[in-house]
Amino acid sequence: MKAEGTGLNYQELAERFYALDTEVYEASGSELGKVFPGPKHISEKQILKDIEKEESEKLKDELILIGNMIKIIQEKGGRYEEFFIRYEHLCEDMMKVLEDDGFRDQITKDFTQDRYGLMYKTKENHIVVCIARETGAGGHEIGSRLAEKLGFSFYDDSLMDLMIDEMDEKIPGIGGKDAHYIRQSRVIKTIAQAGDCVIVGRSCGHVLMTNNIPRLSVFVGAPYENRVRRKMLINRQDRREAEEFIRRNDKRRKTSYDYYTGKKWGNPADFDICINSACYGIDGSVELLEKLVKYSLDLRK
Template sequence: MNKVITISREYGAGGHTIGKRVAQELGIEIYDKDIVRETVRASGFETEVVQEEEEDVSKASTFLKSLCSSSVHYRDPQEVIHEVQTAVILQFAKKGPCVILGRCADDILRESGIETLNVFIHADDLHRAVRISEMTGITNATELQKLMAKKDSSRRNYYEHYTHKKWGDSHNYDLTLDSGKLGVDLCVQMIVEAAKAEE
């Protein structure tokens, strides 16, 4: 298996769990929080700033940043963080086969000519709500719905801002899997088989 696997995912669809299992099955590295750590080290920004900026592009913040950008001394922190993360993702991908979660990795590596297997994980609201409740301890259905919508909106806006492609559109991925219907085990198996088949 000589490709990099990228996994984009809806919040609560189990993408991290699936990615970790795929990496274990294939005996390769998985990069998620490592990207944050290296971005903090290389950019000088605090961890909280990187985590806040890395997957959140709202229309309001874009408007405010555009006003500030008229200053020759202003450098949008999110743009700086994205540039550093792009370099970090490329650095990890060039080390060899691995799994990279989110952060526009599919588009970054495609643009750089690095061979990838690009996966999108989604699920219905009920399965996602159950998983999120287990992760966060939140049990109120309205709160869970709001959290899903907020996280998905942040990921969608970030992806579409930097790639100019539609987040979750099957045309942008090699595999789109419904973890609610298929279950984690089958999703892992399908990704592993697809990765091996492309050798």
């Protein structure tokens, strides 16, 4: 067997493989059939055998089939986020065993192809602005002022956390941070469907993209020194405290984004527009985004 020392339990992998196939098939309502139609114990035994015999191409084909079924759920809504996360984790672990990182990258790209351009609106004819930002670059303030000027609803971390806490929903088989991400994704979708809005943080642009919900994705950054000075001023911190605050928050954002999206946090190719707030200032950045959004509003008329 390959990838010794990964710490992976092959029997557990086989069980996860079969369970995901079964649940995805039931949730999709498709007549295409299950990847593993046999009884549970026989199917899991066959999967385990394929893993141990290094049947790479066969296992990849089966993963692709399950992924295609998840795409059916993506179009229908439902448990898509839950299945997508479990699928991503299963693919990642399987590729550790099969020593094939390229296949996981292929799957990620396949799931995150964006069908919409900058000025598309949601099915409900809403404009949704998603803002990602570096710590200290002023992204939160820019988003808040933009929403106020446009008359849009504004959602940030604190408000989304309140909405997540109000959800009385258990997610079978998933807990901790993964469950929180799934609930968070559902809140973000609900927000986007409710009306014109500005959302800051929480990988909101990626969440809407993977659910085929159009939006304007913005990344707000600034040179490191500018961000440090801004935090020293706003938080009344000394330089050491401000630098630690920035390092800690950016690391948290990057870790979460990279893990749940399979992408690299802050990659310009994943955004419609990237703004250096040190060049434009807070007011100038708001003005620039306001012009873009108003163009979309004009198209809506």
